Amino acid sequence: xxxxxxxxxxxxxxxDIRRLxxxxxxxxxxxxxxxxxxxxxxxxxxxxxxxxxxxxxxLEVGPGLGSLTLGLLDAAASVVAVEIDPVLAAKLxxxxxxxxxxxxxxxxxxxADAMKVxxxxxxxxxxxxxxxxxxxxxVVLHLLQHFPSLQHGLxxxxxxxxxxxxxxxxxKTYGVPSVKAAWYSQMRKAGVIGMNVFWPxxxxxxxxxAFTRREPPATTATREQVFAVVDAAFAQRRKTLxxxxxxxxxxxxxxxxxxxxxxxxxxxxxEVIDIRAFARIAEAKQAPA
Numbered sequence: 001x002x003x004x005x006x007x008x009x010x011x012x013x014x015x016d017i018r019r020l021x022x023x024x025x026x027x028x029x030x031x032x033x034x035x036x037x038x039x040x041x042x043x044x045x046x047x048x049x050x051x052x053x054x055x056x057x058x059l060e061v062g063p064g065l066g067s068l069t070l071g072l073l074d075a076a077a078s079v080v081a082v083e084i085d086p087v088l089a090a091k092l093x094x095x096x097x098x099x100x101x102x103x104x105x106x107x108x109x110x111x112a113d114a115m116k117v118x119x120x121x122x123x124x125x126x127x128x129x130x131x132x133x134x135x136x137x138x139v140v141l142h143l144l145q146h147f148p149s150l151q152h153g154l155x156x157x158x159x160x161x162x163x164x165x166x167x168x169x170x171x172k173t174y175g176v177p178s179v180k181a182a183w184y185s186q187m188r189k190a191g192v193i194g195m196n197v198f199w200p201x202x203x204x205x206x207x208x209x210a211f212t213r214r215e216p217p218a219t220t221a222t223r224e225q226v227f228a229v230v231d232a233a234f235a236q237r238r239k240t241l242x243x244x245x246x247x248x249x250x251x252x253x254x255x256x257x258x259x260x261x262x263x264x265x266x267x268x269x270x271e272v273i274d275i276r277a278f279a280r281i282a283e284a285k286q287a288p289a
Contacts (some may be wrong), residue, residue, distance in 0.1 A: 011067065011070055011071060012043075012066070013038060013040060016222065017036050017067065020091070021036075021045075024088075024091050031236060034064060034085075035198040036064050036197070042193060042197040043066075043190075046068060046071070050075075050154035052072065052128065053175050054075070054076065054127050056125045057078045057079070058075075058080070059081075059143070060128055062084070062132055063092060064083070064130075065091070065092075066096065068128070068130055069092065069095075070096070070099055070208075072128055073107060074100075074103075078106040079106065079108070080108040080120050081108070082120075083112075084111045084275050089111040089172075099173060107114050108121045114135075114142070115138060115139060115144075117143060119153055123147070123149040124147060125152075126150065126152055127154075128155070129156070129157050129208075133157065133161065136155065137157075137164075140181065144184040152210070152213060154210045154227060155205050155208070155214065156193060156207070156208055157209060158202075158206060158207070159204060159206055160207075164177045165177050165178060165187050166188050168274075169271065170271065170272050175271070176234045180227060181211070182274065184213060185213050187210070188209070188211075189206040189208070190209060191208040192206070193205065195209065195243045216275075216279075217276045219282070221279055225282040226282045228248060229278050232244060232277050233278070234270075237271060240269055241264065241269045242255050243256070243265065243268075245259070258281050261284035262277060262283070263280065264280070264281060
């Protein structure tokens with residue numbers, strides 16, 4: 001006789017989310033970009049797409065009331081959650097203890113601003129988060145910079161931001177987020193999430209972006225030097241690189257020298273070159289003329 005397949009652990013529905021919010025007297029705020037997921041199937045889809053292994057430690061940013069947290073605790077060895085809202089941060093450990101009592105010891109809460117976190121109680125191997133739209137890109141770049149243990153992840157962001165993060169050279173959406181994210185990882189669009197699975201429902205779709213860590217381009221230039229070139233190139237993205245990089249290089253002739261030395265057409269625009277080319281341009285500036 002075959003063993004019955006155990007039912008999946010319960011996840012939050014809309015009524016659970018609203019009850020929890022009422023218990024602690026909160027309403028989602030636009031300031032913190034709070035949109036709580038109220039659909040268990042969406043949580044399962046996100047966790048599956050994140051491809052989290054049972055031996056991994058997952059970093060979650062902005063856990064809110066804990067919708068995604070519960071799904072991650074079902075899949076990973078441990079979860080470390082960074083929450084900026086003091087009321088939400090105070091409630092979350094009790095929620096985990098109530099809904100996943102056997103996983104409470106595997107859950108770590110850090111009450112902090114994710115943009116300022118540089119240390120965590122455990123080293124995460126994966127990032128899985130429903131990120132506030134207004135800070136999504138800087139948070140992702142900050143965490144990739146400060147936590148080299150992060151090997152892969154999946155973030156839910158505004159759909160337009162997802163397209164920017166995953167864009168390649170030549171795309172209309174390719175820009176500063178695309179290039180800087182490519183310094184750390186290979187990013188790809190992993191799906192679109194509708195508006196009705198959130199409370200409150202946002203006015204735009206959300207996008208899933210998956211990433212896999214890779215080594216930065218081999219270069220003698222520092223990350224800061226390369227990113228300075230990227231910022232300059234896209235500050236005036238309609239201009240040729242020779243013109244756009246003139247201020248950065250100390251004049252158009254020096255910009256052209258750096259571009260030629262890097263094997264880049266001076267009449268090209270920033271939107272058509274990849275992170276390796278930006279690294280070569282930064283390196284050329286350090287070399288004597």
